[in-house]
Each structure stands twice: as structure tokens, then as C-alpha cells.
Amino acid sequence: MIKKIVKYFFIFVLGLLLVVLVFLFSAGLWHRWVTYPRFDKQVKAFQDRRKEPEALTALHTYRGALHAHSYWSHDSRGRLSDIIPAAKKAGIDFIFLTDHAHGDKDTIPRGYHGYYDGVLIEPGTEREGYCTWPLDSAVIDWTVKKDTVVKNVVTNGGIIFYAHSEEEHNWDNPYFQGMEIYNIHTDIKDESLRPLICNFITSGTKYKEWAMREIFDEQVDILAHWDALNSKRKIVGFAAVDAHENQNIRARYLEDGRVEWVGPDNHAIDTVEASIWNRWMFHAPDENGWIFKFMTDTYQASFNMVTNYVVADTLSVPSIANSLKKGNLFIAFKSLGDAKGFMFCSKNAEGKVSGILGDSVRIDNVKSFQVVSPLPGQFRLIRDGKVINVSADDQYQFTWSEPVRKGVYRLEMHIKIDGKYIPWVYTNPVYVY
């Protein structure tokens, strides 16, 4: 009798556990087996429609990650062996790091600096709500008034961009040259974490990119704010990956043979003995010594989710920095499709290019705007924050030659996947004055 009761009790508990698991993972399982395979197929079909467009300028386009963290930040362990292979796989040409400062005196350059396996790395800092790259040897004294730091860096040739545009800033400080118009970390703030984590458990291996894109929301308020600022002064828009590769659970052997567990935000969880209770979970150490990895925000997935395409003459710090300051860049959600080859420019009466995205051009030099894209979609021309023209679907080209008047013209490209339009490219404006 007792045996029977125990047996039924166990069956009941197991059944209950199963119900709870199915409940927790139902959305994730549905994504893994239904939504993501379908989405993946549609994205691949979209990417297969690639046609190299005509080059409107002799300049090159380099793919870059701006606002990323390495081991120098307290909340990341990323080393070159993590960062560079990820950058290569994501097709990234340069990374402008923004490590958190260690103290009140911040010496730059520090850490990584230069070319690593062809990937250009420039060090910088994220502090007090901004991304800064002094570009030269500099000691930043953070005890000095914030606006003074900004002024000093910029007057010495460096770059200061607003980080985390959802936060409070002194938006009227004229020394700031740019702002984030998309940041993965900003976007994730309104998500509830449980479904995201369940999703990564079910789809993180096969469909990491789509599990990551679950966080995506069009940053309507930030874009509107950017337009409003641009109506007063030029402010460059860029994408921040804010990659730390730190939302993970990992384990590795310490020198004494014990196992260290590291959790989210680079916090050590525990150090334990290896035993039959945990050894079954471990694999052979990878190139960084990890024997267990459950990873969400990998460098590769972050670099691939949103990418800056900078138009410049060479892959060097002076050239890239110069283009960043001028706003000669557009951003694209690259996991949907690589936007290399895309270009937005103004043309004069003779049909010659008079300016590209980010440039300021005199009104008598602008007869029309032209856009070319390697992948088809819908073009939306925006003047002073208002959409003034929307092209038909599935276009590779867009020309607008209504009488052009003075204003700030930027372009968005949206693509149709799974029956829905989603933003793919945001350009910096052409400023017609």
C-alpha cells in the first residue's frame, strides 16, 4: 500500500515538473521549431537577392563596432582571443572600445591598441554617460567638471559621443559630436528576462541571432530626439553594440584543479571541487580555458546584430575618426543582411555626387538625392524628422528630385520579412543649407 502511494506520488511530482517545464519553455520551443526556422529561411531568401550596386563614391566602407568592452572593464573578461575571432566572423574591420575607467585618472591608450589580425582597435572610455576616444595619448582627470572634460577632449582632436541616449544628458553641450541612435543594452531594458533566457536555452545554439533579436524595438523616441537635435545643430548618429560578453554562465579550472563558476556581469559565483556531480557537464577547455559555457550576449552575436558602416579612405584611426566626426556613416542590422555597398548621397544639376551621408551641402549643389542598396526594400526619406517620401516595396534604388529645399535629410530602409516591415538601415543626414 505504502509502496503504491510512494509510486503515485513520484509520478505526480514528475508530471507536475513536466507541466511546469512545458509551461516555462513553451514559447521558446515554439520559436525553436516553428518561428525561427521560418524566419531564418526568409532571411536567407532575402540575402540571396543580393546584387552589388554601382559605387557612387571612390571611398571605402568599413564595418565597425563602437562602444564595446574588454577585460579592462570591471564587468567584462573579454580578451583578444574572444574579441578578434568574433570580429572576423562578423566581418568587423574596426572596434572602438569604451572600457569603464578604473579610477579618477584614466590613461589612454591602454590595453589593446592597433591592428590585431587585421582588425583595428582603438581604446576609449565610457564614463559619465559618454563614449570618448581621445585618439592620442591622454590622461583624463575625471574629478574635473564633466563639461570641461568634454571640451578638453574635443579641442585636442578627440571624439565625444553621448552614450545611452535614453538617459539624462546635457543635450545642449555643443562639444558633443554624436549620440547613440541604437544601443543593444538600451533596447534590452524593457524586456522581461525569463522568456529571453528560456529562449536562449532552447534556441541559443542554433538560432542565437534570432534569440538575440527578440529584444528589438524600434527606438522611436530616440530617433525623434535625434531629429530634433539635428534641427538645431549637427549631431552624428551611431550604433552602440555595448558588448561585454558577460551575460553568461561559465566554468573553468583554476591552477589548483578546482572549478571556478563565473556568472552574469563577470561575478564569480563559486569555486568548487570537480566531482562526479559536476564533471559530466564539462567539455575539454576551449581556447580561453572554459569547460562550461552558456552564452547569450557573445561578441559575435552583438557585432552582427547592429553594425556601423563607416565611409572612409583607409582603415586607419585618423581616417575612421575623421569620418565618425563628420557622420559619414550609416548603421544596419547586419544579422538580417550585410549592407556593404549601400550609399545615400546628394547630386548636383550635372548628376555628379555633391555630398554623401553626413555631409553639409549648399542648396545650389543639390538637385536630387540618390540611394543604392545591395538588397531590396522600401526607402523612407525623412526631412527635419518627417517622412516625406516612401518608395514602393522591393527596390534597390531610390531617387528623389522634388524641388529640394533646405533641411536635414536622412534615409531609412525597411525590409519585409515574414510579412512585416522591419528597419534595416538608418543613415546619417545630408544637411542641405
Ligand SMILES: [Zn+2]
Ligand atoms: Zn557600455
